[in-house]
Amino acid sequence: MVLRRARLSACLALLATTATAVAACGNSSSPTSQAGASLTFTRLGINTAGFGPSNQSTGNDAVVNSLLFSNLVKVAPDEKSIIPDLAQTWEQSPDAKEFTFHLRQGVTWSDGQPFTADDVVFTVTQAAQLGSTAYVGYQPTQWRQAVGATEAKGTKNPVSGVTALDDHTVKMTLAAPNAEFIRNLTDAVYSIVPKHLLQDATAENVRTVEFSKSKPVGTGPYVLEKAVPDQYLQFKANPKYFGGAPKIATLFFKLNVKPESVAAQLQSGELGMVLNAAANDAPALSAVKGLTTKFVVSPAAQFLQFRTDHPQAKDVRLRQGIYYAIDRRAMLKNLFGGNGEVRWVLPGFDQDDAALDRYDYNPDKAKQLLAASGVDLGQPFKISYAQGVDPAWDQMMPAIQKYLKDVGLNAVLEPLDSAAWSAANASKDAKYPMTVNAGGSMGLSPDRSSGYFNCKAPLSSFYANCQMDDLYAQARGTTDASTRADRYKQVAQILNRDVPMVALWQTTTYNAWTGKLGGSFQVFANDRDSAFNVNGWTLAG
Known part of the structure; x- marks a missing residue:
């Protein structure tokens, strides 16, 4: 097994940016050119x-x-x-x-x-x-x-x-x-x-x-x-x-690439391009000769998602208290070099509305709200997250856990494999009061977040608000710009007040690729769209 993995790694390294056919890679477990x-x-x-x-x-x-x-x-x-x-x-x-x-x-x-x-x-x-x-x-x-x-x-x-x-x-x-x-x-x-x-x-x-x-x-x-x-x-x-x-x-x-291995694979040539890499790799990769690196402002968000049907997360004061308990600006700076923009409502909405609470870090206010919620703060407050889904989550979650413990909430991290995490999020049995999630395109339009909510058949956060669903529908149902803006403004105020999700920050993706890659290649803001013009990509010899 060790030999097969080593052989695959070597073959992929040779094939990362070249057309050379490698006879040694011709067996069934290795890529062929x-x-x-x-x-x-x-x-x-x-x-x-x-x-x-x-x-x-x-x-x-x-x-x-x-x-x-x-x-x-x-x-x-x-x-x-x-x-x-x-x-x-x-x-x-x-x-x-x-x-x-x-x-x-x-x-x-x-x-x-x-x-x-x-x-x-x-x-x-x-x-x-x-x-x-x-x-x-x-x-x-x-x-x-x-x-x-x-x-x-x-x-x-x-x-x-x-x-x-x-x-x-x-x-x-x-x-x-x-x-x-x-x-x-x-x-x-x-x-x-x-x-x-x-x-x-x-x-x-x-x-x-x-x-x-x-x-x-x-x-x-x-x-x-x-x-x-x-x-x-x-x-x-x-x-x-x-x-x-x-x-x-x-x-x-390549599938299942570990975040911690990306820098080495790019440096060795085993990978010719990586999208959505960890920002912490930037110092090392920016110095690699022949490698192009770029931060791209993304429409994605990191957010905490409550199961509002769970007894520990049902009271809005607990959800608001958690918002105040986390120093998002410090996390963004210390963990990700400041690459991102702190948010207080989901991306896509107008963040400058004066009616929105910005939930600036305030541990005293967090303690007051948590106490007023009536939740037994000594009971384990389990926070699920998936390992290997997002390179940021393993860094974020211990910091969030500490912030919550500092205001008296007994936060317990529950790392899951991706399948178990997805099943827990979709299950009608609310096992975990909170999880971490990420939205890939919410910043493109306020309507993008509507898919997380359904008052008649609740999903995701299991937050049900038919007034908000109607406002989403009214906004997409008109071509009048001012009417749409007003409806989305009302949606933003409801989300900001009821906090079914804690919008942490809008992300900046870090991407790296061989300097030989050109033609129409371009990293889109929504990086998953970057292959839309793939037929025009070129690769210098």
Whole structure:
């Protein structure tokens, strides 16, 4: 086993930034090269064991799925400009209820079958029919806003609001206006999937059919060539990609890379690029010859998430007290070199509203609120977090624990593996009163945080506030900018007051790559979108 790991490491090092074929790497447990350049890269975090929208749960999944699949639209590096993908052009009605997409012609799936409007209609319809249990993480909520989507759940019935006008035109009619609809369709959970391979899938098996586990078929720039569980995914360029064949012939996406090993792997050349690396590696990596490093302001946030249905976290005064107990500015400075922006409501909202409490560090006020909550502060207050999901969490959690102990709360850390942590967050049985979490794109728009809340079927924090849900809906349901701003302002004030989540800070990602990587390569603010222009990446010899 030691020899196999060493051999794999050596092979990946050779293949990180070169096209050289290495005969010694030709066995089944090691990556194989092909003619043309190859790049080995990773993004820190975890991957779901599967492919496609049903297996879209993390930022890493988004990167992988964007290599394999295409959406109707995608976003430019500025994270604002919507650009064509499978849809070359589109129109939106003035009331933001009707959307017509004009699709590219001549596009084929990677198995050679033609792509048509029927595949788009099928993708939307299946998302409505299968329901939430078919998806491991992110939900395709935009698709389910189509007229008839609710009635189609659990059936084989069509969704009346989605129709193919011809082989290359799709019209979608929503049950309610949604001014955010087009922008939200850039997320990986809205990848278009092939009808001819998934039409017989059910809610029970869609995540585990051959397509989703080992043989994904897409219209994206790359095709999966090999998957070695827990080690790497190997992709080869799709020569028939409608955007033009990628210039880098082979990509190796390394899995389960430990944060503490990143610097050494970049220095040795075993990795040619890392997204979302630990900020603490900056001093060492910035001095490495031939390596480019960059901090990028991210739309992501680090936040504490309460289970408001747990007896220890039910009282708002305890939640507010915890906010005051943590010196977020000191943590950000001491642990992450000040790379980030302290927040007092989730990113995306106007932080300058004078009505918002900034929850500046105040241990005395924290003690008063904790005492007033009536919670037995001597009982263990268990804080769950997942190891290996976010490189910051192992550093953050001991500091947070100390702050809480200093104000009299018996904080106990409960590190879990990623599967157990995800299950605990989704479980209706609130085992832990608080966890740490991170939002990958909330800073892009106030509406992005709406996915964490549902008053009729509470999830995540299990905070239920129908007034707030209605305000989110009113905001996305109007194209009037001033009305939208007012509704989002009201949402922000509710979140700031009720504290279902403690917004710690908006993050700055640290990224590093070989100086040989160029062309269209660019780290997006939402770093999981960085592969949107992968077909234009180049790698100098």
